[in-house]
Structures are given as structure tokens and as C-alpha cells.
Amino acid sequence: MTQQRRSRAVRAGVFATAVAGALILAGCSGTSGDGGNTTTDTKQFSLAFGVSNEVETGYEKLANQYMTENPGVKITLNKLPGETYAQTIRTQLQAGNASDVFVAAPGVGQAYSLVTLAKAGLLAPLDDTAKKVIPAGADAQFIVDGKTYGQALDIAFVGNIYNDLPGVAYPSDFQGVLDTCKKMAADKKSLFVIAGSVGANTGIMAQTIAATRVYAQDPQWDQERLAGKVTFADSQGWKDTLQAIVDMNKAGCFQKGAEGAGFDAITNGLTQGAALGMFGPSGAATEINTAAQGHAKFAVYAFPAATSSDKAYGIASSTYAYSIAASSKNKVAAQKFLDWMADPAQSKAFAKDQGTIPVSGYEDIDFKDSVYAPVESVLKDGAYTPIPNSSWPNASVYDALGAGVLGLLTGQKTIDQVLADMDAAWAN
């Protein structure tokens, strides 16, 4: 090759490298913006939420309603797949390209828990409107360093979703549970159906039972655990909770093959009448009733206490909240939307659509003909605690509980081992 050709080749090579490098850098620098506009109303923002199917959810309906009532405001809806929603939102926030408003989970312990995100500096503080709609006793799930980072959207009651139509009365105490279980097992059915292989379902069952064994006597148990005053291993209430699960398993309360069952077992079991109840959030009752079209009548019950003279107690807290990303450039427009969402009218419309309890204006609601009729007194008396795992410091504790309950069912673990695992996970 001649000298002239070689230098031309080298120049061309340098040029190609420079172009490639510039393209890569241009692609990477797109996210670092100007820090966000905090004073002007840009009249547009993006809204992200998780979806599992094509059915229009309350999130979408209310966003569309807002646009109708406020022409000139544009909301871009980002519907993310439900199963991976938590992880997607977390990644987007870390990268700085999350939607302006998005659904987050109150408290800590999940991939998209808003207290964790707020402590990492990824959320923008909200107005006082958000502070006003925080459900009773749940301040720690929304407020960090005196600032509110999430606006509760509704309150869900976590308990038994039970089918009243077949006429088997929901037991009023724990012995009643065991007796009913034995009767149904003799008929080759089961009182409850659980998804043993899904940690979230076994964990929610344990927490529903713990409401009357742990939190009815000591509503501040989680705060005491955070302060190190109590542990799971030395808590008689938690031992009683896990013992109740072991007793229920022996009495045949759960369907055969529960250890390997997934969510499909719950759907199949309830729709075919092989089981009467499941453990879960109250939104499921409305969903299943709509799908069953009169062939079933599901209502929300609080799991019975050990004896009928013990206090009835339940779990009710906000499962979802709206938060604003710290990197948002449309904070004013987003905040106006959240103020509108906090109105009793919107709160009731959203809760009606989701089958949950509105976060504002629920004191005057008559629950008698709704799925909440059985827990009306528990709600009105305030005899409930926010879902425990939203106060626990990391997700491993709830994971240990879910896996531990399955271990109790398969015989892999003892009650003391499960509680020790939870304490060990707490310390990590």
C-alpha cells in the first residue's frame, strides 16, 4: 500500500470512530435534563400503572375523566405489564426516564415501595392534600422526614374472600373453622383454597390470621419490632398464628396438593365450588362476583379470633398510591391532577371501580349491601392495622414468612425455625 493510501485510510478510520463515538454519547446523554420545571404548569404529564389484561381500570377511567373536565390538559397513559411493573418502575426511576405520575406501594418492603424510593431521592414531595388522605395509623407508610411522598388511592381490606351462596355459614371462632373444615373435607371439598407455591398468598394468609393473634392485643407491634423491643421468635402471638396454620392443615382446611398450587388453583377451586374461600385483598371479591354473574356471592370477612370473646380485628391499608418522580418536568400539572384525585367524588369513583374502600368520604358510606357488610363494624370501629409487611424493613422478611408457611405445610420447617428465619432476614 502506498503512503498516500495509508494516510487516507487512517483519516477515514479516525472519522468513522469519531462518528460512532458521537452517536453513542448522544444516545447516552439524553436523560440528563435541565433539572425539571417546578413552577410552570405545562398542562401535560405522563401516567404509568400496571395492567394484567385489556379491561379498563380505574386509573385509566379517571385519567380520561380528568382530560374531559380539563380540556387543554394532555395525559399520556403508560400501561406497563402487571407482573413486572414493580421492577420496571424501579429501573425507570433509577435511569431518570420514569413517567411523571406513577403507582407506587405505600411503606417499604417491595421493589416499588414509596418510602424506599423517597429515601433514595427518586420521588418529589407532595402537597398537603396527600397528607390529608393518609389512612388512619399509616403515616409511616407515606411520610419521610416530615414530607409526604405518596397519595393513597383507596383502602383495601385484606381477609377472607368467602362465598356465601352455598349456605355454609362463615365460622365465628377458630374452633368453628376447624369443625367446618373437617365437615367439608369429608365431602371431598375444602373450606379454603391457597396457592401454596406463591409466597405472596401464604404470606397474606399468615398476616390475616396474625391480625387477631398479634395486632389485636398490640397494634404497635411492628413499631416495637423496628425499635428492637420484641422479636418474632419470642412473640407468643406469632407462634399462635403459625400454630393455627398447622392446625388448619391437619383439619383439612386446604385443598389437596396445596403445596404445589398456583393462583390458577384458587380461580378453579372457587369457580367450581370445590372451596368456599381464599385469603386475599378485598378487590378480588368484586372481581370474582362480576365474573361469576350470580352463581356465587363473595363477601369480605375478617378471619375469626381464637375464641368468640376475643376482639375482632382486621387488616386494612392502602395498597396503591400515586407518586411523582423527582425527575419530572411537569410537577405542577401532575400535582393538580393529584389534588383532583383526592376529592371525595373521585375517591369514591375509583374505589367503586376497584372494589375497594374510598380513601376520603367513607365515614358516611353504608356498607350493608356491599361486599364489606361482614366487616362493617371492624371498619367503623377502626379495629384494623395496616398490612404488616409494608412496615417491615426489607422484602426478605415477607419472603421468609411466605416460604416458611409453605415449609410448615410440607413439614420442612418447624414454627420456631420459621420465626428464626424471619428474625434473621430482618437483620440483613
Added chain:
Amino acid sequence: MTTTVESETERVIVPGRGGSRRGTRPRRPGLLKFGHWWWALPGVVLVIAIHYIATVFGGAFAFTNWSGLGSFDWIGFENFRRIFQDSSKLLALGNTLFLAFGSVILTNVLGLAIALGLNRGLKTRYALRVLFFMPVVLSPLAVSYIWKFIFDYNGPLNTVLRAIGLDSVARAWTGDPTWAIWTILIVIVWQQTGFSMVIYMAGLAAVPVEIEEAAAIDGASLWQRFWHVTLPAIRPAVAISTTLGLVNGLRVFDQIMALTGTGPAGATATLATEVYKQAFTLGNFGYGAALALVLTVIILVFAVIQQRVSSGREED
């Protein structure tokens, strides 16, 4: 200078170019020359950035306590100390090795047996080869979900067992602490045997029929023929198949997440699933990165040993 090409029938004299050893070259200006390193530069930069630098960054997080969000501290080897003191991680390591070696041994033995059977002779062997290979092209996740249905408490397997009177054997296979890991092994072997079979068929095709026939004439039994004639001849195929099988077996993930979700109570967790769980589900990114590093080292060690053992014998 001229080049002379001699073939069996004629002699051709090709004029060459002065001063160059490269033979004929197209007369084109500088930018269009083939083979220069800067043509590949954009691709090389991307591969280094996305593949290697990203991996190194991920590996660096193994020495921190990063949760995936916000800031982090450097904590040295603390994560590794935690791994080796945690009994559940040692169980995961045991499961990883069990699934890897179990799947390699079973897929290779079965794959070789099927390849030998379908090598010659059978009229339907082409159709059978297609049938045996089909599972390999399916998505592991889709295959796992179908097998999950088969292993379900009310699924086909238990229905058949109950129908033939083996009620006591029927159980929730994927929820049983002892049997769950075997269900995963069965699914892996079912899907990957076809792959081994194809590799061995290629190896067997190169074995000359004459040597086997000569051995048969000399009075060697079927087994002696296989062990002393066939197997040495397909040693490269064995090396390839076992290496690939081992490396993939150590990384198994889809089948476990779909069949058992690492349950019951962590009985089927492996290092790969633990990496995912710690780094992404539980928000212990640094700890997950440390687990990933341990897994990488294990795979490297086994791959190197594997290659040494297989290629060492090739010379004889």
C-alpha cells in the same frame, strides 16, 4: 514472479504481482479494502461496552452493598463471607451441581443411545430424528409450563397413576420437597436430549463402517465394539456435548422459575435463581452480584477442567 499451479491433468502458469505475497487484489481506493481492523471498530466498541464493560461493572457491585437504588458503600468481601455462611446458599450450590451433572449425564447417555440407534438401519430413522429433536426448538418457558400442568396435583400424571391404582404415589410433584428437583431434572433432560443426539449423530457419521465391521468379524461383542471402536472415534463429539451441557446446566433458570418458583420453601433454588431473587426481587443488588460472580467462577472452573479432560485424550 509467476505462480505455477499443478493439478493432476494440466499445468497452468498464473502471472503474479511484483512484491506482494497476497495474490490478486482488487484495484479499489483505500476505504473499500476488506479486512482492515477499523471496519470492525464500531462493532468491537459496542461489544466491549455492552458485553464486557457492563459485566465488569456488574461484577464490581459484588463488593458493595448497593440495593439497586441510590447510593452504596464498598464492603469488600463481606458479601462472599455471607454467601458461604448461609446454609440456604450452600443448598443452592448443591442443587446447582446436582442439576448440572444430572442433566449432563442423562442427556448424554440418552442422546448417545438414541443416536446409535438411529445411526443406520432403521427405515424410519429420519422421521424419528425429527421427533426427538423437536423439543429442543421449543421455548424452555413454554415447555416448563406444560410440564407444570402435567405434574399438577390434578394433572395427567396423577390421573394416570390413580387410574392404575397407584393412589399413594400420586402427590403434588412440584410442591414435594424431595421430588420437586427431580421434576426439574426430567424437564431439562426431556428438552435437551435431542441436542446431544444431534451432536452425537454428527460424530457417528464420521466413524467408518469398515472398522466396526472388521471388529465384528474379529468376534467383538456389541458392547466391546461400542467401547473400543465407536466411543474413541467420537471423543470430540463427547467433549463438545458435555461442555455445552455442563455450562448450560449450571445456568438453568427458566425451568425452575416456571415449575417450582424455587420452592417449596427454597428446596429447588440454584445459584442462578438466587442471583435473580437477591438482586431484583429483594433489592440486595450487591449480594446478588456476589452470587453471580461465584457462579461465573464455578462455570469457568468446570469448563476448563472439562476441556482438559476431553482434549487431553485426543492425541492417543
